[in-house]
Amino acid sequence: MLSPLRQTDHAPTATGPFGFTGPCLRHARDEEIFSEGDSADYIYQVISGSVRTCRLLRDGRRQIDEFHLAGDYFGIEAGDLHRVTAEAMADTTVRMVRRGALSDLAAQRADVARALFRLTAEGLQRSQDHVLMLGRKSARERVVGLLVDLAERTGAQSELDVPMSRQDMADYLGLTIETVSRTLTQLQSDGVIALPTTRHIVLRDRAALRRLGD
Amino acid sequence: MLSPLRQTDHAPTATGPFGFTGPCLRHARDEEIFSEGDSADYIYQVISGSVRTCRLLRDGRRQIDEFHLAGDYFGIEAGDLHRVTAEAMADTTVRMVRRGALSDLAAQRADVARALFRLTAEGLQRSQDHVLMLGRKSARERVVGLLVDLAERTGAQSELDVPMSRQDMADYLGLTIETVSRTLTQLQSDGVIALPTTRHIVLRDRAALRRLGD
DNA sequence: CGTGAGTTTGAAGGGAATCAAGACTAGTGG
DNA sequence: CCACTAGTCTTGATTCCCTTCAAACTCACG
Numbered sequence A, B: 001m002l003s004p005l006r007q008t009d010h011a012p013t014a015t016g017p018f019g020f021t022g023p024c025l026r027h028a029r030d031e032e033i034f035s036e037g038d039s040a041d042y043i044y045q046v047i048s049g050s051v052r053t054c055r056l057l058r059d060g061r062r063q064i065d066e067f068h069l070a071g072d073y074f075g076i077e078a079g080d081l082h083r084v085t086a087e088a089m090a091d092t093t094v095r096m097v098r099r100g101a102l103s104d105l106a107a108q109r110a111d112v113a114r115a116l117f118r119l120t121a122e123g124l125q126r127s128q129d130h131v132l133m134l135g136r137k138s139a140r141e142r143v144v145g146l147l148v149d150l151a152e153r154t155g156a157q158s159e160l161d162v163p164m165s166r167q168d169m170a171d172y173l174g175l176t177i178e179t180v181s182r183t184l185t186q187l188q189s190d191g192v193i194a195l196p197t198t199r200h201i202v203l204r205d206r207a208a209l210r211r212l213g214d
Numbered sequence C: 001c002g003t004g005a006g007t008t009t010g011a012a013g014g015g016a017a018t019c020a021a022g023a024c025t026a027g028t029g030g
Numbered sequence D: 001c002c003a004c005t006a007g008t009c010t011t012g013a014t015t016c017c018c019t020t021c022a023a024a025c026t027c028a029c030g
Helices: A099-108 A110-136 A139-154 A166-173 A177-189 A206-212 B099-108 B110-136 B139-154 B166-173 B177-189 B206-213
Strands: A024-027 A032-034 A042-048 A051-056 A062-068 A085-088 A092-098 A159-161 A193-197 A200-203 B024-027 B032-034 B042-048 B051-056 B062-068 B085-088 B092-098 B159-161 B193-197 B200-203
Touching: A042 A099, A051 A166, A062 A110, A062 A166, A062 B110, A092 A099, A099 A110, A099 B110, A110 A139, A110 B062, A110 B099, A110 B110, A110 B166, A139 A159, A139 A166, A139 A177, A139 A200, A139 A206, A166 A177, A166 B110, A177 A193, B042 B099, B051 B166, B062 B110, B062 B166, B092 B099, B099 B110, B110 B139, B139 B159, B139 B166, B139 B177, B139 B200, B139 B206, B166 B177, B177 B193
Parallel strands: none
Antiparallel strands: A024 A092, A032 A085, A042 A092, A051 A062, A051 A085, A159 A200, A193 A200, B024 B092, B032 B085, B042 B092, B051 B062, B051 B085, B159 B200, B193 B200
């Protein structure tokens, strides 16, 4: 499940997948890249590191919309403003592409317009998978789903380095941090994963995991 | 919340908002328009009636992805196959636009490419709102959110005709039919809505509803 | 006026949340 | 290099919101 929002058919090049380069910017861990309500002047590509996009309710409840890994694009909007906040989950480099320039280029080159559509539609697919997960899956299915998704997207075989905290996992999965922790511990005692350190997870039985993720 | 996936700036015309017409097809209540896994050869616009798009897990759990009302587009995909099933919720007329033709037109006309992008990005926005709702909101907040969204999209003042069954509401909201029913009854005894018939809901206090939907 | 699908209501149970410690772990500075 | 410390994570006990199971009700339709 959860196919990645990435341009997998084009390795990031000097000129970038849209045919021109944008400036690259470094962000320290937990630094904000843009905020909900900011003017959406750029779209972004993760060059290295990883990014979370999230939304906050007035009372502090947080929902992480998506984790963006190296290669992924984020910050694409229909309107003029960003509707989510983007923060670096580790020291991260992002390429910034000016939206106006991209829009102009898309107006001239059909392949660019097509790539932009594809990127957006893939984001929609991932969001739909997320909806299914949050609406109809158990805590265990959600946690397993996230692990399998991360493994697929990073190309990990069985050694998985997770870029996010337990709190981030919880806020992505619509659970609490305690439930995420308990579920991981349970998966470990079931023998399908091992947890040598908090940010490193060994997938010991991928077939079983695929079954549990439903 | 939940801005509609519609072309609000173009009233549906004889030629359609993409500048050309497609054939219109009628579907009876509960009839399938396309199914998960079908080849995505068309995109669709609801002319009259309403449509649900949903996904099914192997064990029968169902998640409704979106309700599509008159004017809305649905069936837009990044890949070659439909990833959801679309069914008419009432007797419904849909316009079918051949995907290949649309893709060709988008390659020639930047305004069409732009409209297609916008439609997709708006669908993504709505899906993100849905994620927030399912991940972090209570049953009451979800039900109120749906009612307010439907009222906004249909332009209803206080008299709201809901096109879907309680089961559909439950499967959209990630709840059970019993919880939806109880929540509506509770909202009625709180005086913020009235339920003269099952498919007709009176919004008696929109300010209170906006607060409760949070 | 029966008949049945859809809906509402009730009672009981369960999965995840909440509340509360305790155990790591990763920095920090001596 | 190694305590010290703050933040993160895990574990435990309890609570609660929603689900499940069950039955009654409503209303459209023959």
